[in-house]
Amino acid sequence: MNQDVIFTPLRFRNLEVKNRIFRSSISGRFDNEDGSLTQTRINWECKFAKGGVGAIISSYVPVLMEGRIIAGYATVHRDAFIPHWQKLGEAVHSFDCKFIMQLSHSGRQLDIPGVHNYTRPALSSTSRKETLHGILCRAMSLPEIHHTIKAFARAAWRAREAGLDGVELHAANGYLFTQFLSSGINDRTDEYGGSLANRARFLLDVIQAIRAEVGGGYHLQVKISAVDHNNVIPWEKKGNTLQESIEVARWCEAAGADAIHVSTGSLFPHPLNPPGDFSFETAAATYDVAISSGVSTFRNYILFRYPVLRPIFRWLWFRMKRGRPVEGVGLDEARAIKAAVKIPVISTGGWQSAAKIRDAINSGDCDGIAIARSLIANPDLLRFWAAGDDLPPRPCTYCNRCLLNAPKNPLGCYEPLRFPDHETMVEQLMTVYNTHPELRVPQPAEVFP
C-alpha cells in the first residue's frame, strides 16, 4: 500500500516538514499587553504540535506595536522577546513539530487598538477608512514605509535568533501588505501605488530586506489572497484578480520566497475566509468590545443585535458565498498559482476531510494544507486520519463562533453542538490556562514605582 500523501514530508528549499498539514495562523488574546508571550500561548501551540501537525504557523505576530490587530497578541518588535519565542520554539519542537512565525502588520485593520494605538489613526497605504468597521487610517509616508520594511527584516532576524523554523509574511486577508497590493484599497500616487508592480513593491521590498537580513538559507513563505473580493460593501471596488495575484506570486518567488500560502479576501473576516456560517447571536454578544474602535462599528453592532435588522447584514455577507464550497474554498486559486510557480504552495480554507486533502495534494493542486478551525475543534485531527477515518466523530461545523469570540473571550471551540453542555465547553476553553506558574518575588530593580 502506498504511503498516505498527507503523512509524507514536505520539503521546502530551507525546511522539511514531516507531513503536509500546517496549523494555520490563529491568535487568541493569551499574551501580555506589552507584547511578551505567556505560558498560555506556549500551551496553546503545543496542543497542535502534540496533535501531530507538521508545522505551526504562529499567531498573527506584529513586527511593530502600531501593527497589532488586537492588543493581547504576542509581538516580535523587541529583541528582548527573543528568549520568549525561543521557549515557545523549544516547546513546539519537543513534539517534533516545526514553528513558522507569521510576521504581520495590521495597517488599518486594527480591530482593537489597545492603549498603545487608540490615540492615533492606523497607518495604511491609504487615508480612506476601513470599509467594514470604519477604522480610521492615514497613508504612510515613505520614511514610515522604509521604517516598516526594516521592522519586518528585524523581526525575521529575531525569529531566526529564537531558533524558529521560518517566517511567513502575512500578505493576505486585508492586512498592511494587502492594503498595498489591492487595487481596491491602494490609492497612492507614489512608487508604492498605481500599477501592480508599484503596489507589490512594499511586499517585495520586505522580502528583499529579510533576505538581506537573514540570508537565503532561512525559510520564508508568503501568504497572499488569490482574489480580493473587495466589494463586500457593494459599492467598493473588487480589488485584485487571480491573474494579478499569480503575477505577485511569481515576483515573490523571484525575490526569494520559499513557498506561497494561498488564501482569499481583502479584509478579515471575509464572507469567503473563513468560509462557513455567521452567528448573529455570537456577534451581538462579543462585537461590543470593538464598538469604540471604528466609526461604523456601532452601526454594525445594531445590525447584529436587532433581529429585524439582521437581514441587511445577512444579505451583505452571504451573497458572495453562493455556489461556493466551504471545504477547499480556495483550491481552484491554489491550483492556478501552483501552476505558475516552482516553489511549494499551501492551500487554506475549510479543510477537514482527509480524502479531500489527499485528492488536492495527489492531483498536484497544492503541496500542503493549512488548517485552523478544524484543528481548534479537534487538535488531534491527524490521529483520526492516521487511524483511517476521513473525519473525526465530532467535526468542526464551520459555525465560526471561535472566530467571533476571539476578540472578547478565550480562543477555542464555541460550537454548542459539539459539547454535551456549556460547562464542558468552558472546560475545553480553560485547558489552555493550565500554566503551573512559578511565581517569584521580584528584585527591587524590577519594580517601577
Add this chain to the structure above:
Amino acid sequence: MNRELPITAVQEALRRRSRLWTPVYLLLALVFLIGLVGTALGLIVLLRVSQNHTPRYADIVEHFKYGSIGAEQNSGIPYRVWRALPRLFPEAFEQRDDYSAFGFLYENDADDRPRDLPIGIARRIDRSVEVVWFNCATCHTGTVSLPNRDDKAHSARLVVPAMPSNNLDLYRFIRFLLDSATDERLSPDILIPAINQTGPKLGCIEEAIYRWYVIPALREGLVTRRSRLLPLLEKQPPWGPGRVDTFGPYKRIQANMPMSSLLPEELIGTADFPSIFQQGPREGMHLHWDGNNTSLAERNLSAALGAGVTPETVDHAAIDRIADWLKSLRPPPSPYRTDAVAVARGRDTYMKHDCVACHGYRDVQGYVFKGEKLGQVELNYDPKVEPNKQLGVDPHRLDSYTERLRDFQVAELFKGTPYQFKSFEKTFGYANLPLDGLWTRAPYLHNGSIPTLADLLEPPEKRPAKFLRGIDKLDPNRGGFVAPACDSMPAQANHFCFDTSLPGNNNTGHRYGTNLSPAEKSDLLAYLLTF
C-alpha cells in the same frame, strides 16, 4: 464646565464628524419637528373635521323638539351665524333678538332658563362648527291659546307637539335667508363682528375658519339654493303662517328640474302643515293631502328630505324613534266644553249624512279610525278626465305633484339602499283624512282656506274671502282659531291676511253639510269640537 477631551482617535473623528453634521442634524431635527407639529396639527384638524355629533335627548318630546334628524350638515346654518342674524337684520326680525318674528316657538328649559334655540331647530357639531337646522317639530309643533278660566283677560298658551305649526311663516323665513345671501351684511367683515357681539369672541383660528371657509361656504350654499328656489317662490303667493309647498322645492332642489320645464299648473303646491298624531292607524292609508304614498316610512323620509336631510346625512335611528312615538301619540283632549245633548244630536247628523265613511268618528274613548273610505283617495270616476271632481276643492296642491316628480323620486331617492322609494303614486284626488285632534288643525281644508269648522259648513260663497292667519287663540264658538277679517283690526306682527282669491288659496269645494239647517249645523259643530 469644560468639555472632556476625546481620548481615542475614533472619538476625535466622531466629534469632528458631529461638528460637521451638527447643522444637518439641526436641520433634520427642525424638519422632524415641523413634521411632528404638522402631523399633530393635521391630526387635530382631522379630528375636528371628522367631528360629527349631536346632542341626544332621553325624553322623546325633547328629542322631537330639539333632536337632530340629520338635516344640519347639508342645509344648516352655523349656530354663531344663526345667533348673529337678528342683530344684523333687525327689520326682518322685527327688532327682536330671536326668531319669534317668523313664528318660531321658544320655551324655557328644565331649569326654567330661556332656551337659545326655538322648537324645531336641532344642533350638531359638524367639522368643528356647530350648525343648526330643522327637524320634524319645525313644521309639526303649534300653539293654542286657551282662555284662562280664572283670569279672563289672559289666556294660557299650550305648546302642542305634532299639531301643525300654525305660527311658523316658513315662506318669509326662507325668503329672508335666500335674500340675506346677497346682502352685504353676510360678508365676513360685517358678520364676524356681529358674531363676536352675540357670543364669545371667536379665537383667531376660529375667526380664520369662519372668514375663509364657514361664511363663504354658507353664502355659496345660500346663493345656490336661492338660484334654485327663488324663481319658484316668486311664482307663488306668500304661503303665510302654517303653510308650506311640500313638493315644489323638491323639484328644484333634489330633482333640479329647470323652471322652464315646469308646467304653470304645477307651480303652486302650497298647503297647510298637517298634524301628525296617531300615525300607527294610518299605515296603509293614502298619506299626504293628495294621498300619494301609502308607506309611513317613505312618507317620513320624504318629509325629512323636505326638512333638509340628504340620503347621506339622514339619521334613520333618530327618525325611527320619532316615528315609533308618533304611532300612538294622541292629540290633547279637546278643551271645548260642549253640550252633551247637542253633541249626541250632532253625532247622529254626522252618522246620518255618512261623514263617517270618509272621516271616521269619535266615541267616548276617542277618535275611531273606521270608515269605508277613510284615508283613501276616491276613485269612483275617471280621475284622469276629471280629477278632484267630487270634492271640488282648490286643485293646485293636487296638480303640483306630477308623474314626472314621482318617477324621479322612485328612481333616484335613496337609490341602492333599503330605503329606496317605491310607494309614491300620482293620484287624481285628495285623500279623505281622519279627523283626530281636529280642534288643533284649523284653518281647514288642505290649503287652510277656511278658518273655522263653522265656516266649513257654509257654502263657499259664504265662507270668509279674506281672513287673518297666525292667531293661535281658539274661537270658542266656531271651532278653529280666531280669524277676523283682514281689515277688521290693526295689522300686527305675525298676522297674515289670507286671500282666498289667490291661486292655491281657493276656499271652494267640500260642500258636505252646507245644506244642513242651522240647528243641525250647530249640533254637528258641537260634535266635531269633541274630536
